[in-house]
Amino acid sequence: GAVVSQHPSWVICKSGTSVKIECRSLDFQATTMFWYRQFPKQSLMLMATSNEGSKATYEQGVEKDKFLINHASLTLSTLTVTSAHPEDSSFYICSARAGPNLNYEQYFGPGTRLTVT
Amino acid sequence: AQTVTQSQPEMSVQEAETVTLSCTYDTSESNYYLFWYKQPPSRQMILVIRQEAYKQQNATENRFSVNFQKAAKSFSLKISDSQLGDTAMYFCAFRAGTALIFGKGTTLSVSS
Numbered sequence A: 001g002a003v004v005s006q007h008p009s010w011v012i013c014k015s016g017t018s019v020k021i022e023c024r025s026l027d028f029q030a031t032t033m034f035w036y037r038q039f040p041k042q043s044l045m046l047m048a049t050s051n052e053g054s055k056a057t058y059e060q061g062v063e064k065d066k067f068l069i070n071h072a073s074l075t076l077s078t079l080t081v082t083s084a085h086p087e088d089s090s091f092y093i094c095s096a097r098a099g100p101n102l103n104y105e106q107y108f109g110p111g112t113r114l115t116v117t
Numbered sequence B: 001a002q003t004v005t006q007s008q009p010e011m012s013v014q015e016a017e018t019v020t021l022s023c024t025y026d027t028s029e030s031n032y033y034l035f036w037y038k039q040p041p042s043r044q045m046i047l048v049i050r051q052e053a054y055k056q057q058n059a060t061e062n063r064f065s066v067n068f069q070k071a072a073k074s075f076s077l078k079i080s081d082s083q084l085g086d087t088a089m090y091f092c093a094f095r096a097g098t099a100l101i102f103g104k105g106t107t108l109s110v111s112s
Helices: none
Strands: A004-007 A010-013 A019-025 A032-038 A044-051 A067-073 A076-081 A090-097 A106-108 A112-116 B003-005 B010-014 B019-021 B024-026 B033-039 B046-052 B064-069 B074-079 B088-095 B106-111
Touching: A004 A090, A010 A019, A019 A032, A019 A090, A019 A112, A032 A067, A032 A076, A044 A067, A076 A090, B003 B088, B010 B019, B019 B106, B024 B074, B033 B064, B033 B074, B046 B064, B046 B074, B074 B088
Parallel strands: A010 A112, B010 B106
Antiparallel strands: A004 A019, A019 A076, A032 A044, A032 A090, A067 A076, A090 A106, A090 A112, B003 B024, B019 B074, B033 B046, B033 B088, B064 B074, B088 B106
16 A cells, blocks of 8 residues: 555656646545655755645745646645756656554655656 | 764675664754665665654664664664665655655665
């Protein structure tokens, strides 16, 4: 149990276009989901925290107009990278926070590799 | 602000040997959780072990155990009987509220 999926797993887009990444908790409800960015051989950097039905909270230095986060249901959060540029190329990981029955544990998706050309 | 420090960027160990990964953290919180996550080449984050700060007993999961020293704010991970499949990047993480704060990671290589 406690599986989180991400789609797509790998995406290539052209500079200036937008790309949407989906994060789903498959067998539990998640009122809170998190989006991380990871560069090769580096740690996970928290970008934003999204709560179902409310606006996301962005970490300092993360452009909210560039990285649009929507958490419309208890099982789905989306990250849209708008007007993507090559420097946005990275590995994006989501995680979903389970409820008390799963000790409020965070479960991670498999990640999405974004390449902007 | 909470910080997590992993001072060993890379470590290597032979199969069947024991290795210890170091982690220190800084916080003024009294109630928090500590974790070790493993990220293999697939890049899927896998929870290895968790420790509640209020518990004095060190957590253990099969070959993985921690040495939690609350006063020293130290949380090291010991891997016994290392296996080739343990090769991965290991992250120490801290949680006081909802968000996890990660250290920079230690790349562990297990060789035969």
